[in-house]
Amino acid sequence: MKKRYQLADDERHLFRESIAGTRPLRQDTVKAPKPSRRRVAPPARRLMQEQVDASYYFSDEFQPLLDSEGPARYVRPDASPYEVKKLRRGDYTPELFLDLHGLTQAQAKQELGALIAACQREHVHCACVMHGHGKHILKQQTPLWLAQHPDVLGFHQAPKNFGGDAALLVLIELNQ
Structure with a gap:
């Protein structure tokens, strides 16, 4: 290895004089x-089970009573209606986004379940579900599925900057 900087003899002598009387530090830390080699991410089997468990809440036969006038909105009976108003105004910013474009209804149900499980695992209070326009199948079904889940506090049609009438902002109840 080539030494780049060579000290002159007088500089070396000056350095040795300046550190005279010192002793090396003893390592005392x-x-x-x-x-540890613990896995931070949950195993794939557990994630799959979470998806299956969460999609268990969604039924195609049950039709919750939702207001058909105006934008899609829902608030759980024991939750404050003011929360949905805050969603409409854009006071909540979604931290997780789910895009359902191109998915079948069965896949969309599984992904919704996974989103709710992920929100609870990551302690995310607000999420955005983009169902799109398309043939209006997912646009009609998504609010019905979300209203059935016990951990959904409410949802409202997203403001324009988060997808407008092709998306929903969802409030998730966090289990502490």
Whole structure:
């Protein structure tokens, strides 16, 4: 290895004089423990089970009573109606987004279940579900499915900057 900077003899002598009387430091710190090899992400089997469990709540036969006039909105009976008003105004910013474009109804149900499970796992209070316009199948079914889930506090049609009438903002109840 080539030395780039050579000290002159007088500089080396000056350095040795300046550190005269010093002694090396003794290492007195504790060694850090080795990091554990625990997996941070849950196993794939557990994630799949969460999706299946969460999609269990969605039924095509049950038709919840939703207001058909105006934008799609819902508030759980024990939740504050003011929360949905905050969603409409855009006070909540979604942290997770789910795009259902191109999915079948069965796939969309599974993905909705996975989204709700992910929100609870990650402690996310607001999410955005983009169902699109298309043939209006997912646009009609998504609010019906969300209204059936016990962890959904409410939802409202998204403001324009989050998808407008092709998306829903969803409030999720977090289990502490």
